[in-house]
Structures are given as C-alpha cells and as structure tokens.
Amino acid sequence: MAKISASVYTSHVPAIGAALDLGKSHEPYWQPLFKGYDFSKQWMKDNKPDVIFLVYNDHATAFSLDMIPTFAIGTADSYAPADEGWGPRPVPDVEGHADLAWHIAQCLILDDFDMTIINEMDVDHGLTVPLSMMFGQPEKWPCKVVPLAVNVVTYPVPSGNRCWALGEAIARAVESFPEDLNVQIWGTGGMSHQLQGPRAGLLNREWDNRFLDLLIGDSDAARWIPHIEYLRETGSEGIEMVMWLIMRGALGKSTRCLHRHYHIPCSNTAIGHIVLEPEG
Numbered sequence: 001m002a003k004i005s006a007s008v009y010t011s012h013v014p015a016i017g018a019a020l021d022l023g024k025s026h027e028p029y030w031q032p033l034f035k036g037y038d039f040s041k042q043w044m045k046d047n048k049p050d051v052i053f054l055v056y057n058d059h060a061t062a063f064s065l066d067m068i069p070t071f072a073i074g075t076a077d078s079y080a081p082a083d084e085g086w087g088p089r090p091v092p093d094v095e096g097h098a099d100l101a102w103h104i105a106q107c108l109i110l111d112d113f114d115m116t117i118i119n120e121m122d123v124d125h126g127l128t129v130p131l132s133m134m135f136g137q138p139e140k141w142p143c144k145v146v147p148l149a150v151n152v153v154t155y156p157v158p159s160g161n162r163c164w165a166l167g168e169a170i171a172r173a174v175e176s177f178p179e180d181l182n183v184q185i186w187g188t189g190g191m192s193h194q195l196q197g198p199r200a201g202l203l204n205r206e207w208d209n210r211f212l213d214l215l216i217g218d219s220d221a222a223r224w225i226p227h228i229e230y231l232r233e234t235g236s237e238g239i240e241m242v243m244w245l246i247m248r249g250a251l252g253k254s255t256r257c258l259h260r261h262y263h264i265p266c267s268n269t270a271i272g273h274i275v276l277e278p279e280g
C-alpha cells in the first residue's frame with residue numbers, strides 16, 4: 001500500500017527561483033537562506049519518495065478571477081513550468097502520477113470534499129521553487145508530483161480547520177492506494193509577508209515561530225487560528241500558511257521534527273522551512 005512517510009514545508013518566494021536560475025545563490029545576501037536547506041537536500045537524497053503530493057497556490061497563472069477553485073487536484077501526466085511574465089523558469093517539466101491523483105480525487109470527493117479536477121495546467125513558482133530548493137537544478141525532477149492548488153489569493157479562502165480535515169482525508173486516500181508507493185506531502189507558501197498597501201513589508205518573527213512550534217507539536221491548536229489573525233499578525237499574504245495545515249493534518253497526531261530553518265528577510269518575506277516525520 002502507499003504510505004505518507006514525511007512532510008516538507010517551505011516558502012516558495014519567486015525571488016528564490018530567480019536567484020537559483022541566475023546563479024546568485026552563493027552571493028552573501030542569499031547564502032544564509034540557502035544554507036538552511038543543506039540538511040534537507042542531503043536528507044532528500046537519502047529519503048527520496050516515489051511521489052510528492054505537493055500543496056501550493058497558483059498566483060493568477062493557471063487560474064484567474066474568471067475561475068477560483070478552492071481545492072484543485074492535478075490529474076495530468078505532466079505539467080509545464082508557467083510563463084509568469086518573464087518566460088518560464090528554466091526547469092524541467094513536472095511529471096504527474098495520474099493513477100494516484102485520480103484515486104485521491106475519487107476518495108476525497110466520496111469523502112465529501114468538493115474537489116476541482118484539473119487535467120491540464122502549467123505550474124508557477126509556487127510549485128517549482130520548492131522542487132528547486134529540495135532537488136537543486138537536475139535535468140529531470142527525480143520524483144513524480146501530484147499537485148494540489150489551494151485558493152489563498154482571493155477571499156474567501158478555506159479555513160484552517162477545513163485544510164486540516166482535508167489533510168486527514170488525503171492521508172486516508174493515499175493509504176488506500178494499492179501500489180507500494182513512498183509518498184511525501186509538501187506544503188508551500190508563507191510565512192509572514194504583505195506585498196501591498198501601507199503595511200507592505202510586514203514580517204512577524206515571533207508569530208511565525210509560534211506557528212512552527214504548533215505544527216511540530218501534537219496540538220491541533222493551529223487548525224483553529226482564524227483568518228483575521230493571519231491577516232493582522234502576518235500580513236495579507238501570510239494567509240498562505242493555511243496550506244501548511246493540509247500537510248500537518250495528513251501526518252497524524254504526533255510528529256518528529258528533522259530540520260527547522262527560519263530566515264528574515266528574503267525579498268520582502270520571512271522564510272520558513274521544516275521537515276517532519278509522522279511519529280507512531
């Protein structure tokens with residue numbers, strides 16, 4: 001049977017992708033940020049999954065104000081890197097796992113989650129930057145990916161509790177897939193950041209780190225954080241962190257933290273990164 005073996009959480013700031021693609025990752029500004037991923041890159045080499053269930057958000061690239069699916073699962077065989085205005089990132093196409101994706105889509109819909117099914121889409125930095133952070137710049141991504149795009153761009157976005165419950169349902173779905181597959185679930189986005197308005201540039205180290213503490217611990221208190229708290233404490237784009245609760249919900253009651261990294265600033269955001277294993 002398939003099994004979720006671990007979880008990776010990371011910010012997906014587009015500037016990180018640009019720094020990698022333009023060969024700037026060794027510059028002094030970027031060094032402390034990338035250094036925090038050294039452990040994870042080695043750990044990933046030693047613990048490479050067959051499939052990554054990758055939770056991210058699209059930034060008005062594949063979707064727009066014309067269509068705003070709350071939860072959209074990708075069932076394609078492959079996904080091209082999107083052109084976000086300055087040409088697609090020079091990274092490989094992302095290979096999907098259609099059989100697993102359709103199985104999960106069926107399980108979730110029969111489990112009362114109203115998923116949107118996406119048979120064709122390009123993927124933006126929300127999905128490709130985390131792959132680059134964990135795998136570097138390979139000619140081909142070493143794992144297949146099932147993308148789950150979550151609307152955190154246009155209000156109303158899903159609640160933390162709904163995200164956590166979806167994570168629990170994803171775990172049940174993965175564990176009922178008959179093939180022996182090592183599956184990791186990744187969560188991307190966050191942490192505190194606001195890109196516009198009078199509070200642009202807002203960062204909140206204390207709140208971000210309390211959130212990481214909650215994810216690592218066995219408390220489910222994080223699922224009850226209201227939207228207004230994300231907005232007030234972490235800025236308008238900090239709401240991306242509700243996506244991390246999908247991953248945390250999928251890991252079960254207790255987790256073991258293998259690695260933790262937090263860095264301020266990256267562009268005008270706070271970078272957070274943790275690697276968790278389910279415990280027990």
Ligand SMILES: [Fe+2]
Nearest residue numbers: 012126189240
């Ligand atoms: Fe984002």
